[in-house]
Amino acid sequence: MSVGRRAADTAYETVRQMILDGSAAPGDRLGESELAETLGLSRTPVREALQRLAADGLVEVLPHRGARVVAWTDTDLTEIFELRTLLEPYAAARAARVGLDAAALTALRDLCAATEEAADRKDMAEVARLNSRFHAALIDASGNSRLPGMLTSVMHAPLILGTFHRYDPATMARSMGHHREVVDAITARDPEWAASVMRSHLRAAAATLKEDQ
C-alpha cells in the first residue's frame, strides 16, 4: 500500500485506523463535516475516503443519512469465516505449490516470532495486528493478485472485535503453532499440508469465537 500523498488518501488511512484501533466503535456515526474539521480538510476528500471504506466493508453509508461504522452480527461472523475457510487454504496451497524465496519465508517466521513475543507480553492489540499481517502476507504470497482485494472486506474482523482478548493461553499457543506449521508446510512445498493446516486454523478460530458469545 503506497503512502497517501493526496488528501483523500490521508483521510482514508486516518479513518481506517480509527476504526481498526477502536477509537471509532461499531455503530458510531462518521459525520463528513466533523471529520473534515478534525482532519483539517474539506468535506470532499473525506467523502471520497468514506466511499472507499464503504467499498472495503468497514463503514456503511445510507443515502442522505451519512456513514456509520459497521456493526458485525454473529451471522456476519459465520459468513466471514466460511469464506476465509474457503479462500485462505487455497492461498496457502498456492504459496506452497509456487514456492517462496528465502527472504519471504524468513519474513513469515519473523512475524511468527514477533506474534509469540507480543503474546508473552499480553499485548493483545499487537497480537491482533501481527496476526493480520501474517495472514495478509500469506494471501499476497498466493500469487493471485485479486485475492488480497477480495479478502480485505473480511480480514478486519479480528481487529475490530478484540478476538484475541478472549483466547486462553492454550488456544493462543495452538494458534501460533498453526502459523508455524503453515510456514513449515510451505517450506516443504506441500500444498495439501499447507491448506489443511490453514483450514484447521480458521475452524479453530471460528469455534473459539462462537463458544464465548
Add this chain to the structure above:
Amino acid sequence: MSVGRRAADTAYETVRQMILDGSAAPGDRLGESELAETLGLSRTPVREALQRLAADGLVEVLPHRGARVVAWTDTDLTEIFELRTLLEPYAAARAARVGLDAAALTALRDLCAATEEAADRKDMAEVARLNSRFHAALIDASGNSRLPGMLTSVMHAPLILGTFHRYDPATMARSMGHHREVVDAITARDPEWAASVMRSHLRAAAATLKEDQ
C-alpha cells in the same frame, strides 16, 4: 440492486452499462468532464461513480491521470476463473443444502430456457447477459450475503470479453446442460452434485477461453 435515485447512482449505472455492453472498450479513457457533460451532471457525482466502478474492478483510476476501463490480461483471466472455481461451487452447494423454494427454482429454470432460446437465435450478447444473471442468482441463493459483493469484481469478465461468440454449438449446448444440471442438483438437495457440476462448468469455460487465445 435498488434503482438509483441519486445522480451518482444514475452515473454509476450508465457508465457500468457502457462498459458492459462494449460502448466503452477496455483501455478507453473516462474523462470526468466529458462524462459529466454527456450525462447532464456535474463532475462530482461522476467522480463518485468512477470511484465505485474502480472498487468493482471495472475501471482503474491513476492519481491525477483519470480513469480508464480496465484491460484484462490472460493472467487476469486465469486468476478470475480460479477464484470462481473456488467460490461458485461453494455457492451451489450451499443453495442445495439450504434448499430453494419453488418460485426460486422456477426462476432459475426460466433463465435456463431464456438462455437456450437466445442461443438458438444466435443472440450472443443476450446469452452473455442471461448467463451472468443465472450465476448471480445462484450466488444470491447461497445465503451468504457477502458472496455477491466478493464476486462482482470477477463476474464481469464474460460480459466484457465476448466469450460466448467463440463457443461452437456443442460447447454451448454443454454449457446450457451444466446450468440445467445444477438446478436439478439443487432441486434434489444434493450439495456434492451441485458443487461438482458447477466446478465442471467453470473448468470447461476456462478451457474454452484458453484454447482460442
Add this chain to the structure above:
DNA sequence: TTCAGCTATGTTGCATGCAATATAGCCGAG
C-alpha cells in the same frame, strides 16, 4: 538529427456554497 529542458494546456484534486432530504421535536386533534 536527437535529446534535454521548458512551457502551454488539459485534466484531476480540493474547497466552498447552495439545494434537497431525513430526522427530531413540537403541536394539535382525537
Add this chain to the structure above:
DNA sequence: CTCGGCTATATTGCATGCAACATAGCTGAA
C-alpha cells in the same frame, strides 16, 4: 394520554470555481 402531521434543523448531495499536477509539444543546444 396517545398518535398523526407539521415545521425546524442538521446533514448529505450536488454544482461550481480555483489550484495542483501530469503530459504533450515546442524550443534550442549539442
